[in-house]
Amino acid sequence: MSIKHFFYVLVLSVLAAGCAADLSLDNNVIAVVGNHKITYGDFQRQLAQNYVPQTDSMMSLDAKSKFLDLLIDYNLKLQDAKKERLMDDPAIRDEMKNYETQLAVSYITEHELVDPMIKTIYERQKYEVRAKYIFVRFPIDSLHPHGDTLKAYDESVAAIKDLKAGAPIDSLMHLYSGEDTYYITAGTFLQYVGGEEFENMLYTLKPGEVGSTPIRTSFGYLVVKLEERRPRVESARASHILIAIKGNTPKDTLEAYDRALAILDSVKQGVSFAKLAEDNSADKASAKRGGDLGYFKRGEMVRPFDQAVFNMKVGQVVGPVRTQFGYHIIKLTDLTPVPPFSTEKDQLRQYYVNSVYKTDLANFVDVLKQKYDFKMNGQIFDFLYGKVDSTKRLVQSNLDSLLTPAERRESLFTFDKSSGTIDTVFALARDDRNLEPLYLNWQGLHYILDEAAKKMVFAHYADEKAPTYPDFDSLMTKYENGILIYNIERDKVWNKIQATDSLLKPYYFAHIDRYYWPERVDISEIHVSTDSAANTIYDMLKNGDSFDTLAAKYNQSPALAEKDGHAGLFADSSNALAIQAFRMKEGEFSKPIVYAYGFSIIRVNKFVPSEPKTFDEARGEVSSDYQDVESKRIQSEWLEKLRKEFGVKIYENKFHALLAGE
Numbered sequence: 001m002s003i004k005h006f007f008y009v010l011v012l013s014v015l016a017a018g019c020a021a022d023l024s025l026d027n028n029v030i031a032v033v034g035n036h037k038i039t040y041g042d043f044q045r046q047l048a049q050n051y052v053p054q055t056d057s058m059m060s061l062d063a064k065s066k067f068l069d070l071l072i073d074y075n076l077k078l079q080d081a082k083k084e085r086l087m088d089d090p091a092i093r094d095e096m097k098n099y100e101t102q103l104a105v106s107y108i109t110e111h112e113l114v115d116p117m118i119k120t121i122y123e124r125q126k127y128e129v130r131a132k133y134i135f136v137r138f139p140i141d142s143l144h145p146h147g148d149t150l151k152a153y154d155e156s157v158a159a160i161k162d163l164k165a166g167a168p169i170d171s172l173m174h175l176y177s178g179e180d181t182y183y184i185t186a187g188t189f190l191q192y193v194g195g196e197e198f199e200n201m202l203y204t205l206k207p208g209e210v211g212s213t214p215i216r217t218s219f220g221y222l223v224v225k226l227e228e229r230r231p232r233v234e235s236a237r238a239s240h241i242l243i244a245i246k247g248n249t250p251k252d253t254l255e256a257y258d259r260a261l262a263i264l265d266s267v268k269q270g271v272s273f274a275k276l277a278e279d280n281s282a283d284k285a286s287a288k289r290g291g292d293l294g295y296f297k298r299g300e301m302v303r304p305f306d307q308a309v310f311n312m313k314v315g316q317v318v319g320p321v322r323t324q325f326g327y328h329i330i331k332l333t334d335l336t337p338v339p340p341f342s343t344e345k346d347q348l349r350q351y352y353v354n355s356v357y358k359t360d361l362a363n364f365v366d367v368l369k370q371k372y373d374f375k376m377n378g379q380i381f382d383f384l385y386g387k388v389d390s391t392k393r394l395v396q397s398n399l400d401s402l403l404t405p406a407e408r409r410e411s412l413f414t415f416d417k418s419s420g421t422i423d424t425v426f427a428l429a430r431d432d433r434n435l436e437p438l439y440l441n442w443q444g445l446h447y448i449l450d451e452a453a454k455k456m457v458f459a460h461y462a463d464e465k466a467p468t469y470p471d472f473d474s475l476m477t478k479y480e481n482g483i484l485i486y487n488i489e490r491d492k493v494w495n496k497i498q499a500t501d502s503l504l505k506p507y508y509f510a511h512i513d514r515y516y517w518p519e520r521v522d523i524s525e526i527h528v529s530t531d532s533a534a535n536t537i538y539d540m541l542k543n544g545d546s547f548d549t550l551a552a553k554y555n556q557s558p559a560l561a562e563k564d565g566h567a568g569l570f571a572d573s574s575n576a577l578a579i580q581a582f583r584m585k586e587g588e589f590s591k592p593i594v595y596a597y598g599f600s601i602i603r604v605n606k607f608v609p610s611e612p613k614t615f616d617e618a619r620g621e622v623s624s625d626y627q628d629v630e631s632k633r634i635q636s637e638w639l640e641k642l643r644k645e646f647g648v649k650i651y652e653n654k655f656h657a658l659l660a661g662e
Contacts, residue, residue, distance in 0.1 A: 034646035124186030156214035
């Protein structure tokens with residue numbers, strides 16, 4: 001069965017589960033398949049899951065009738081799979097169990113880690129905060145190459161006490177170091193060590209409060225005081241008139257200031273802001289647009305300008321505002337609110353997963369380890385370390401040659417009546433490509449062990465917790481049904497298709513008009529790495545030297561040199577060389593063409609008109625087409641048999657009446 005067909009089956013399996021039922025619609029049975037009733041409510045929910053909502057109202061009655069046929073076929077196949085007792089097949093049961101664990105891990109990851117965090121970030125992003133912090137660095141010297149963290153911590157704790165006793169933070173910032181964060185929002189610092197703790201503190205403190213504990217970063221400790229918290233806007237749109245200061249004297253500054261005041265007065269008197277900007281602004285780019293700067297976010301403009309804009313109301317004009325560019329008269333024309341969660345969700349998710357997610361997962365698992373009484377078996381680890389070759393990587397290891405089956409079943413760790421055997425740990429490690437390059441030294445083995453333990457403990461928790469969510473069972477059921485249908489179709493359809501030459505050749509000759517080569521060109525090519533070499537060869541060709549001789553002598557492509565430059569047959573759009581060749585005449589050679597990290601000169605040997613492909617040339621296409629036709633035939637016969645066996649009744653009048661009433 002093709003991958004495409006497998007995903008088609010899984011998409012259809014979604015039909016087994018849906019959103020909350022409309023009871024009034026679920027009283028209307030529109031079809032019965034064996035012992036299963038399909039209601040109009042089922043039909044509508046399942047249709048919505050498989051088609052873009054905006055197009056549903058435009059679907060024809062015929063298209064909706066065909067969709068009902070798909071639902072019927074789906075249920076027939078599912079009932080046949082259950083009749084064949086595929087669930088009793090150990091291989092299918094193992095597949096479902098493995099998939100259930102994978103689904104549970106994914107489900108719990110989203111519901112208990114990712115979704116809550118991105119919702120928290122979004123809710124926080126409705127506000128912006130301003131804080132000041134003191135930074136106490138780790139003192140680094142020869143005795144403490146990684147920094148004296150205890151000394152820095154003690155100094156940070158002392159600073160917190162001083163601040164809470166009323167000491168001004170600016171003086172302590174001067175004593176150590178520090179900064180005013182200006183206005184920031186959630187998500188700004190998550191990618192940094194300590195960033196998540198920093199943001200948690202910023203959004204839990206009240207203005208004027210000092211964080212009760214220092215926050216550790218890679219280079220020191222932060223002591224935080226929240227200055228302000230206020231509602232945030234996503235972006236602002238403003239226009240400005242810039243009056244530049246044309247000299248360095250106080251007189252120059254005063255003249256610019258007075259001119260800005262005069263323009264501000266003109267605005268207040270009703271003169272067009274756009275016209276004043278066009279005539280007076282030193283910012284010529286925005287002056288052409290009436291001073292319009294477009295939309296910008298907090299922090300994208302210089303601070304005095306930013307400070308003014310994000311404290312204004314739409315329509316308000318303020319000024320003069322001094323920046324390093326001069327004096328500005330500013331008009332706020334629009335404020336954009338924080339977008340809804342639905343539009344921000346995917347971006348927030350990607351940002352979270354790429355920043356602090358791994359740390360959060362590790363912390364989550366650490367709590368689970370305590371809950372499950374996780375214990376390492378140091379004796380078995382030491383035994384394993386003594387057996388492996390520490391000069392080899394994980395990908396090169398072969399436990400079968402190092403350990404007996406009984407030794408491979410020894411537990412490296414235990415938790416909640418479960419264990420991680422040597423075999424299990426290495427199996428998990430080999431499924432992780434990031435671990436393959438690790439050497440089996442002490443550090444490498446420990447890292448492999450930690451990663452395997454993390455996966456097993458979290459999977460154990462997910463297997464326990466996921467079924468407690470109301471919608472997990474229905475989600476699992478639809479995927480189980482998809483696996484059943486995949487396997488029943490494999491047995492009843494795909495495994496019955498034979499694609500031997502004795503069957504394919506008659507099909508090929510019966511449909512030979514489908515298997516034609518388009519018009520092609522036969523090309524010879526000389527490929528070199530530099531333009532100077534290409535130009536030299538081109539001059540030699542113009543002087544009458546043999547193309548084949550030069551191709552064999554100078555071609556830097558070994559494959560081409562072996563064939564005296566003969567590249568083969570190409571259709572008109574195969575590559576850049578073929579495109580050029582179709583513009584040439586037979587026997588003509590080209591100028592050097594930039595191609596494949598070098599330069600090529602081609603010669604058109606001949607044009608070959610469209611012609612039928614031989615069976616060997618067309619075999620792949622023939623096999624695909626034949627299997628497609630056969631699968632449809634066998635599936636049609638199978639479904640017809642199932643309809644007779646299980647019985648299908650469609651209440652067409654009721655169905656069409658309900659469709660007409662939409």
